Amino acid sequence: MGSSEWSHRSDSFWSNDNVAETGCLSIIVLGASGDLAKKKTFPALFHLYCQGFLPPSEVHILGYARTKISDDELRNRIRGYLLGERSSSPSEDVSDFLKLVKYVSGSYDSAEGFQLLDKEIAMHEISKSSQEVSSRRLFYLALPPSVYPSVCRMIRKYCMNKSDLGGWTRVVVEKPFGKDLDSAELLSSQIGELFDEPQIYRIDHYLGKELVQNLLVLRFANRFFLPLWNCDNIDNVQIVFREEFRTEGRGGYFDEYGIIRDIIQNHLLQVFCLVAMEKPVSLKPEHIRDEKVKSLTTQIPQHLLLLSSVYTMKDGKAGKALNSRKAEIRVQFKDVPGEKQGRNEFVIRLQPSEAMYMKLTVKQPGLEMSTVQSELDLSYKQRYQGVTIPEAYERLILDTIRGDQQHFVRRDELKLTPYQRGSRGPTEADELSAKASYGQTHGYIWALPPYRNLL
Numbered sequence: 001m002g003s004s005e006w007s008h009r010s011d012s013f014w015s016n017d018n019v020a021e022t023g024c025l026s027i028i029v030l031g032a033s034g035d036l037a038k039k040k041t042f043p044a045l046f047h048l049y050c051q052g053f054l055p056p057s058e059v060h061i062l063g064y065a066r067t068k069i070s071d072d073e074l075r076n077r078i079r080g081y082l083l084g085e086r087s088s089s090p091s092e093d094v095s096d097f098l099k100l101v102k103y104v105s106g107s108y109d110s111a112e113g114f115q116l117l118d119k120e121i122a123m124h125e126i127s128k129s130s131q132e133v134s135s136r137r138l139f140y141l142a143l144p145p146s147v148y149p150s151v152c153r154m155i156r157k158y159c160m161n162k163s164d165l166g167g168w169t170r171v172v173v174e175k176p177f178g179k180d181l182d183s184a185e186l187l188s189s190q191i192g193e194l195f196d197e198p199q200i201y202r203i204d205h206y207l208g209k210e211l212v213q214n215l216l217v218l219r220f221a222n223r224f225f226l227p228l229w230n231c232d233n234i235d236n237v238q239i240v241f242r243e244e245f246r247t248e249g250r251g252g253y254f255d256e257y258g259i260i261r262d263i264i265q266n267h268l269l270q271v272f273c274l275v276a277m278e279k280p281v282s283l284k285p286e287h288i289r290d291e292k293v294k295s296l297t298t299q300i301p302q303h304l305l306l307l308s309s310v311y312t313m314k315d316g317k318a319g320k321a322l323n324s325r326k327a328e329i330r331v332q333f334k335d336v337p338g339e340k341q342g343r344n345e346f347v348i349r350l351q352p353s354e355a356m357y358m359k360l361t362v363k364q365p366g367l368e369m370s371t372v373q374s375e376l377d378l379s380y381k382q383r384y385q386g387v388t389i390p391e392a393y394e395r396l397i398l399d400t401i402r403g404d405q406q407h408f409v410r411r412d413e414l415k416l417t418p419y420q421r422g423s424r425g426p427t428e429a430d431e432l433s434a435k436a437s438y439g440q441t442h443g444y445i446w447a448l449p450p451y452r453n454l455l
């Protein structure tokens with residue numbers, strides 16, 4: 001492939017073939033009474049609405065769950081979560097958005113509930129146009145996977161798009177996609193019998209994070225990295241994940257599914273694939289997926305480092321309660337012969353404070369000829385002032401509406417190690433790093449530059 005094919009936004013690698021669609025769009029959040037729906041799904045929809053991606057003339061949003069509540073009760077439950085950390089949206093936006101939201105109560109396996117749901121969707125579709133138009137139906141399963149099969153059966157039987165004029169029905173399913181290989185395959189085949197692969201969006205929200213999405217661009221659009229990103233130059237890669245908070249009411253879910261299925265087999269393994277995979281032929285979803293699968297089958301992660309992995313029933317911790325919240329990728333290069341300061345390292349900080357920095361050896365400023373470790377730092381808040389970085393869910397829901405499966409996935413697994421609450425993680429993690437020949441530069445700490453305080 002010629003280099004020019006990689007260098008322009010409009011070329012075959014970077015371009016997006018999806019065509020904008022219009023017509024009624026119904027977004028149905030199943031499990032609307034739950035944690036994910038209020039914390040992530042509805043706020044993401046709200047931010048898409050504020051940016052004009054969900055025009056009120058076309059869109060309506062329906063919550064569905066067993067809990068018996070009214071439209072207003074659902075609106076009141078989610079209202080306080082909509083703005084999140086962003087306060088730029090005026091309160092009229094919140095009220096206008098909430099007018100688009102309605103609620104239907106029903107079980108996850110009864111014809112009655114889903115017939116009612118279909119009726120509500122159809123009413124909306126009719127009310128939006130005097131004549132029949134194409135209809136788009138997006139079902140977001142913010143539910144425990146145990147109910148996916150019955151919910152998918154009900155959608156298939158009662159709630160599919162019926163317009164002859166086009167449109168679609170798409171189903172977004174949350175991880176974990178099963179408990180082991182057998183249950184994952186069973187779940188896949190149950191859903192696969194009901195929907196075609198292009199209708200199924202297996203969401204892993206880490207794939208929607210800004211710096212995770214930047215990985216392919218970084219790796220394949222920069223000559224700095226192209227010739228160096230291989231085992232001749234890279235000594236080891238660390239993928240680090242920590243959280244401060246505890247299970248916070250989700251203990252039951254962790255009891256059933258476990259921390260490994262919650263974080264490692266999906267989020268971290270997906271990040272691993274993007275770090276390890278070869279260059280895909282293009283950014284088309286199937287080309288990316290092909291390369292990701294190849295990286296899984298040919299390069300088993302030797303050290304997928306989990307700094308967040310204890311689960312004890314006693315105090316309700318589950319991969320939480322560490323001393324900080326952090327997710328980052330550390331690519332450590334091999335030693336430069338004779339160089340004592342430390343290794344070159346390329347760090348991609350996914351959160352908090354999105355940043356990329358390269359640790360390198362420079363001359364210590366001054367009269368003496370001595371060396372010191374420093375960094376080239378691209379901290380997003382400082383470099384992209386005034387730019388709002390979209391939430392992962394926001395981006396992925398928009399991709400679903402646009403029919404872009406590039407950032408959606410498959411499945412996998414790993415193991416766990418205990419650690420002290422409030423610590424920086426298990427001591428074994430450092431031993432594991434050492435075994436992977438990660439060379440820590442003692443005394444060196446990357447910090448937010450002071451000028452960042454101006455923001």
Ligand SMILES: NC(=O)C1=CN([C@@H]2O[C@H](COP(=O)(O)OP(=O)(O)OC[C@H]3O[C@@H](n4cnc5c(N)ncnc54)[C@H](OP(=O)(O)O)[C@@H]3O)[C@@H](O)[C@H]2O)C=CC1
Nearest residue numbers: 031033034035036037065066067142143144145174175176
């Ligand atoms: N919460 C989070 O931060 C994240 C969650 N996820 C994934 O999203 C999905 C939903 O998570 P979350 O919202 O936390 O889950 P919840 O436990 O809050 O469940 C969501 C809703 O599902 C219904 N429900 C709960 N348990 C059952 C059950 N055993 N049988 C039938 N219905 C049930 C309840 O609604 P009702 O009783 O009203 O029907 C509940 O309000 C999961 O797959 C999870 O892995 C992914 C990323 C982050």
Ligand SMILES: O=C1O[C@H](COP(=O)(O)O)[C@@H](O)[C@H](O)[C@H]1O
Nearest residue numbers: 205206243262263267327351392
């Ligand atoms: O999927 C999940 O992810 C969150 C962490 O997501 P983040 O975007 O805040 O890093 C985790 O807390 C939760 O347990 C898990 O279900």
